[in-house]
Amino acid sequence: MRKKKSWLGLLLLVPFGGFLIFVVAMTALIAATNPLNLLKNGLTNVAFNVNAVPAQYRSFVAETGKLCPEVTPTVVAAQIHQESGWRPDAGSPKGAYGLSQFIPSTWKTFGGGAPQSDPRANILAQERYDCHLAGEVRKMQAGKYGTCVMEMHGKVYTKPGPKAGEMRGEVFDLMLASYNAGPGAVCYYRGIPPWEETQGYVPGIKNLMSTYSAPQAVSAVYTGNDKTLGGRAVNLARGSIGKYPYSWGGGTFTGPSEGFAQGAGIVGFDCSGFVRYLFHQASGGALKLPRTAGEQARVGQRILSSAGPPSKAEEAKMQPGDVIFFTSPGGSIGTGATHHTALYVGNGMTINALKTGTVIREDPFSQFSRRDVWTVQRYAVHTTAQA
Incomplete structure (x- = not known):
């Protein structure tokens, strides 16, 4: 097994459209x-x-x-x-x-x-x-x-x-x-x-x-509609299905971009670029994830790690908005061996930028390799009340 790892959210004031969109989640400040x-x-x-x-x-x-x-x-x-x-x-x-x-x-x-x-x-x-x-x-x-x-x-x-x-x-x-x-x-x-x-x-x-390590932090919630950060990321991902092509190296915090190598000339997202975009937008610009899948797998709260897809009991621990990372057999999680990432949306389904020649799409667990090590991370942003 791999160590369960998680990440202290940014302690920030996050104005969105002139209003504070997050509430304090401070009872357990930091996570494993x-x-x-x-x-x-x-x-x-x-x-x-x-x-x-x-x-x-x-x-x-x-x-x-x-x-x-x-x-x-x-x-x-x-x-x-x-x-x-x-x-x-x-x-x-x-x-x-x-x-x-x-x-x-x-x-x-x-x-x-x-x-x-x-x-x-x-x-x-x-x-x-x-x-x-x-x-x-x-x-x-x-x-x-x-x-x-x-x-x-x-x-x-x-x-x-x-x-x-x-x-x-x-x-x-x-x-x-x-x-x-x-x-x-x-x-x-x-x-x-x-x-x-x-x-x-x-x-x-x-x-x-x-x-x-210190106790797990609780996720911040959105005021008004009570949606989680992950839930907002899922909604944004659903609105992206079919709109953007896969582009190796493509994607910024603010939207699709031209990639390089096999992504040259294609304006879109690769898998990690898409995840980074989703959570930056879902957090109102507060959350800036690293660029690559390997780097992203090293931050956040580790929910589970399994050889192949999670069992039903393991999937029950997951929430829509969790992010799944796929690491080649024998490779180290959080390195270049972590070669793909997808947003979990519930019931064994994901939304992801899969590969060259595809567009942002919804894929079941069965689409991904059973030989890979699957790890699941959960992201959160913690904020303080406005003075």
Whole structure:
């Protein structure tokens, strides 16, 4: 499973036609969050649910999140949960010890001279080591890492360092993989190593992060007609059916546009351009989603993730206006492997810009690949009352 992720809505006053069109939705301010997205808004630490951490460690975990953008208190807590289950005396057959499961040689470098049994030292060393690994990954991505050295089954394997562009995966995922398998293995395989433990470790941490994130926010509603943001997006999408052709790269916040490559000369929308347009217009200009399907899949509240279309029980969790993302088998959600998106309108139906040669249209779930990983995001915009 993938981590459930969601997004803190914009705290904005949104005038629409001279009137405030949203009401305050503040009882639960922020949701289980992708910390990398929130960091860009300076809100990462707000999303941390410190009460989910065992009481004796709360102040220590709350100290983290200041060294690099990839490491937040939520990330640190999820890793400790996975590594030791919050047991300061935990050990492993490989010689790892403590809350953060350092092996002695790594502890000597990152432990700051403290005893390895010291919980606070473990937590702060974990942040330092994670940020060090994130830096190593960036070197790999830039082609500046040097030689890859990996030890496996008692043998040492080496390979020239990767060239710029050879690494597969994002810094956050590769940082986690490096913590589990070592940066040499990540370098050697040019991505997450094909080892069952490491393949499960990265999504496992992401999933656990929801445990240590703040409560889910409620969606804002429209005044007057009481329609949700998603409902307004659905109504706008229905009015677009048959009007606009698919155009690769086409679509702006305000309407259709000429695309590029196979979309050159075609004024219309591609799948993510259409979704971005819908929610910008439905929010009165307040909500500005990222441009690509991969980027859009990393913001918002994660409703579910399933291999193939959701079951009836899973679909019952969805609301019209939720957005479905399709990721190729074996790919990472929220990357280039997330290749399509469609607006859910209820009863197993979607409205989407499907492919070149089609127009905006309504398609059933059966139109989409059962081999893909389907993830569902929900967007919201939160506003304050006008002063």
